[in-house]
Amino acid sequence: MKTSEIFKNKTVLSLEIFPPRRTASIDTIYNTLDELQGLKPDFISVTYGAGGSETNTATLEIASAIKNNYGIESVAHLSCINLTKSEVLNMLEGFKQAGVENILALRGDVNPALAPKQDFRYASDLVSFIKENGDFNIIAACYPEGHNECSSLVDDIRNLKTKVDAGTDQLITQMFFDNSYFYSFRERACIAGINVPIEAGIMPVVNKKQIERMVSLCGVKLPKKFVTMMERYENNPVAMRDAGIAYAVDQIVDLMAQDVDGIHLYTMNNPYIAQKIYAAISTLLAA
Numbered sequence: 001m002k003t004s005e006i007f008k009n010k011t012v013l014s015l016e017i018f019p020p021r022r023t024a025s026i027d028t029i030y031n032t033l034d035e036l037q038g039l040k041p042d043f044i045s046v047t048y049g050a051g052g053s054e055t056n057t058a059t060l061e062i063a064s065a066i067k068n069n070y071g072i073e074s075v076a077h078l079s080c081i082n083l084t085k086s087e088v089l090n091m092l093e094g095f096k097q098a099g100v101e102n103i104l105a106l107r108g109d110v111n112p113a114l115a116p117k118q119d120f121r122y123a124s125d126l127v128s129f130i131k132e133n134g135d136f137n138i139i140a141a142c143y144p145e146g147h148n149e150c151s152s153l154v155d156d157i158r159n160l161k162t163k164v165d166a167g168t169d170q171l172i173t174q175m176f177f178d179n180s181y182f183y184s185f186r187e188r189a190c191i192a193g194i195n196v197p198i199e200a201g202i203m204p205v206v207n208k209k210q211i212e213r214m215v216s217l218c219g220v221k222l223p224k225k226f227v228t229m230m231e232r233y234e235n236n237p238v239a240m241r242d243a244g245i246a247y248a249v250d251q252i253v254d255l256m257a258q259d260v261d262g263i264h265l266y267t268m269n270n271p272y273i274a275q276k277i278y279a280a281i282s283t284l285l286a287a
Contacts, residue, residue: 001073002137003043003102004169007197012262013278013285014075014172014199015039017269018047019058029062035271037070039278042262045075045104045139045172060091064098075139076100078130079108080120085129088120092134104139104172105130109217124163131167140168142198144176144185148219157192170196172264175203175214177247178223179254199262200255204248204273206241208234245273249280256284 006012015036020028036044046063048056059076066074076095080088095103107123110116120126127138140163143156150156164171171194176182182200189198205211208230215222222230229247233240252263263281267274 001101002169003073003075003139004137004197006042006073007170007261010042011256011260011285012042012197012199013039013281014043014045014262014264015041015274016045016047016264016266017062019062026058026061029269030065032267032269032271033062033066033070036267036274037072039274041072043073043075043102045264046077048077048079048106048108056091060094060098060100063095063100067099073102074100075102075104077104077106078126079106080123080126081108081110081116082114083120084117085119088126088129089133092130092136095136096134101135102137102139103130104141105168106141122159122163124159124166127163127166127168137169138167139170139172140164141174142171142185142189143174144181145174145220153188157188157194160189161192161194164194164196168196171198173198173201174218174220175201175266176220177205177226177251178221179251179258181221182255182260183258197261199264200252200260201264201266202248202251202255203266203268204277205230205244206268206270206273207237208240210268241273245276245280249277252277252281253284256281 017032020026044066046059048059063074063076066072078091105123105126123140127140130136130138142160146153146156186198229243233243265274265277
């Protein structure tokens with residue numbers, strides 16, 4: 001099933017997981033999925049490793065298992081900066097054979113140690129290529145605070161419109177910690193004529209190092225309320241975990257009251273956190 005169809009009938013809840021590190025057994029992710037299955041998410045997305053790594057094969061294997069063994073729609077991430085068109089065609093054939101109908105099309109991060117291939121410069125190039133070479137539901141990323149490589153919010157929305165016009169069927173946002181950024185972004189997208197479903201990406205932060213790493217990578221801003229919470233509980237792991245869960249729940253409740261199309265939860269492969277959040281918002285999803 002193409003996941004963009006689900007938005008017609010309900011507020012969508014989806015989860016994101018990542019393949020285990022190469023030093024860990026792939027079976028560990030199935031233990032995680034066993035616990036996440038009970039949350040009945042509308043779909044689960046599986047992240048993608050660096051070009052040429054073993055993680056790419058794992059993405060397909062896990063996405064296939066989610067769809068065919070767990071009976072949950074899956075989304076396979078596909079990052080193009082280090083791939084040729086021939087390599088992407090092979091991967092699309094693998095998705096098709098596995099019954100995976102949904103792809104999150106990404107440019108991917110530039111790796112200084114790895115010269116990028118020249119076939120795909122932007123995610124919009126990948127979106128167009130997938131559209132021309134298969135019957136897939138295409139998802140793309142978007143950035144409520146603007147992409148950290150973009151010169152302005154206007155240019156960011158212009159680039160997003162190009163990506164949507166190339167064939168994107170739905171969008172998932174980068175994480176954010178101040179809902180006002182999401183509402184402003186949603187308004188800009190509407191004015192630009194972007195009318196595909198937009199899921200809000202929510203990441204529960206359970207330790208200080210985690211958020212510091214994410215901020216350095218993505219450039220997201222931390223509101224004073226969040227910083228105060230982190231400083232208060234950073235030396236108490238259990239309290240920090242519970243405060244991070246509570247903060248995420250507060251964000252989600254507000255977003256759902258404002259008619260968000262869906263919530264995409266970055267689980268960090270932690271079923272406990274996902275279960276706690278689901279328990280707090282399950283009645284809202286059913287309302």
